[in-house]
Amino acid sequence: MASDSLYQLRWGIISTGYIATSFVKDLLVDPKTRDTRDVAHKVVAVGSRTVESAQAFIDRLIPENDEVKAYGSYDGVFADETVQAVYIGTPHTFHYDNALAAIKAGKHVLCEKPVTTNSAELRSLIAAAKEHSVFFMEAMWTRFQPLVKEVKKIAESGDLGKPVVLHADLSGDFDIHNIQTTHRILDPALGGGALLDLGPYPLVWAIIALYENPANNKAHPSRVTGAMVKTPISGVDSSTGFTLTFDPTVSSNTESSLAAQALLSCSITLDAPTPGVTIRFERGTITIEPPIYCPKTFKVTYLNKGVQQEGAKAASEGSFSKTFEYVGKGWHFQADEVARCISQGKLESNLWGHDKSLLEMEIFDEVRKQGNYVFPPGVEKVVEAV
Structure with a gap:
């Protein structure tokens, strides 16, 4: 807690691509510019395929902060005790494995959309999040703007x-x-x-x-x-x-x-x-x-x-x-929601709850079925029993 009234959430960032870059830039925008005074954000760790790429990401986006740790693996971020919440910005088909590892490490999770490749994977993640008592949400940033x-x-x-x-x-x-x-x-x-x-x-x-x-x-x-x-x-x-x-x-x-x-x-x-x-x-x-x-x-x-x-x-x-005009690109509103929910002990958001992500993935499952779009073997980590 930064003060009695301000809750500061400590983030670990998974992936160093375009989406993660956009998200972190908005995390660093002063919350007061959007009239947010109850929560704030701090990046404390970044994970990439190599320590060098993680450090380059930090140097480019957070050059004045030498306290941010660079990891050459995602597991390093998951194991970092200073990290409260993990933002996952990896490609779609990596979301399930990355989110599950973070959840098992006891981290709260904000995972990019689509949150999984199918609804069975999502049900598995929701069950894991409840088992480990951590907040879990799909990064449907539009909903919070x-x-x-x-x-x-x-x-x-x-x-x-x-x-x-x-x-x-x-x-x-x-x-x-x-x-x-x-x-x-x-x-x-x-x-x-x-x-x-x-x-x-x-x-x-x-x-x-x-x-x-x-x-x-x-x-x-x-x-x-x-x-x-x-x-x-x-x-x-x-x-x-x-x-x-x-x-x-x-x-x-x-x-x-x-x-x-x-x-x-x-x-x-x-x-x-x-x-x-x-x-x-x-x-x-x-x-x-x-x-x-x-x-x-x-x-x-x-x-x-x-x-x-x-x-x-x-x-x-x-x-x-x-x-509407505001400082930043609109990614920070969902981060504020995550911080508020975690500060209040919630395991899901009232605005974009698990039910809506499940509805999304069930619809996509049905559309892919009707379109005969089948992923290559091994892409779907969890499938429904036939």
């Missing part, structure tokens, strides 16, 4: 009515004909393809807007349908579309009253569209500007000229838009 909280507030206020149809897409042109087949986006041994790499982001908006809507009462989609286009380069999905149908007439949750669909897509051969997310309600529409993983601007249009929200800028009659 201020724009998302504001959109949820408006969407669930009742002014727009219930959501009916959601369209969301995250695509990126990876120039797949001119990169090596060992690149993470093309290599099936690394969980390559559009679905696992990009799919979590259109899906998180469906979970936020539909699954989390009070009218849904936590009912799972009554039907999931998906289709894939695969690239002959390596057999991974180059484009995937999937639909989630919430139909209260066939839902096992009799208290759900949400009748809605989410039409979701992702591609590794296209640029992202604008808007990236469109949520159509009974009495209006919310559109989200890209990038949908860290959006800064949204627009609300009321069909019934609804009341304007406080602090918003009117764009036209019956509509308004709002833009």
Whole structure:
């Protein structure tokens, strides 16, 4: 504890790639710049394949701090007694082994998305985290950003009515004909393809807007349908579309009253569209500007000229838009959530709990099954019993 009112969480960083770099840069942003005064963060250890690469990472990002330890293995970080929480930024198919090792070492874990390659692996990790009494969360950073909280507030206020149809897409042109087949986006041994790499982001908006809507009462989609286009380069999905149908007439949750669909897509051969997310309600529409993983601007249009929200800028009659600005790139909000949960003795987040990550992975399992995308032998460390 840095003081009676400020809880400082000590982090160990696993991997020294782009994602870990982005996360650590945001950890070092002064929390007061985002009006956060209850938690703070400190990096105390970094693990990489070699001590030299770990030290280079530290020298580049934390040059003024000679107390950060460099390890030439991940196990060194897991064994470090000064580390409270571990951030895992390794490729998808390493998440299970890395997270399990951290959990068994008694460390709290924030693991990059997709948290595992399938739902069976995730159930195993959740069970292990409970057994060892450690906090465990998927790093679904979008869910904790201020724009998302504001959109949820408006969407669930009742002014727009219930959501009916959601369209969301995250695509990126990876120039797949001119990169090596060992690149993470093309290599099936690394969980390559559009679905696992990009799919979590259109899906998180469906979970936020539909699954989390009070009218849904936590009912799972009554039907999931998906289709894939695969690239002959390596057999991974180059484009995937999937639909989630919430139909209260066939839902096992009799208290759900949400009748809605989410039409979701992702591609590794296209640029992202604008808007990236469109949520159509009974009495209006919310559109989200890209990038949908860290959006800064949204627009609300009321069909019934609804009341304007406080602090918003009117764009036209019956509509308004709002833009958010803050220091950093948006990774620190999830870190704040981890610190708060750990300081309060929680084992999972109320905002992005285990149930939502499980729903995500179950949907991906079903879409891959329908698309006949099977990982190479040995990639999935845990599989469901047949």
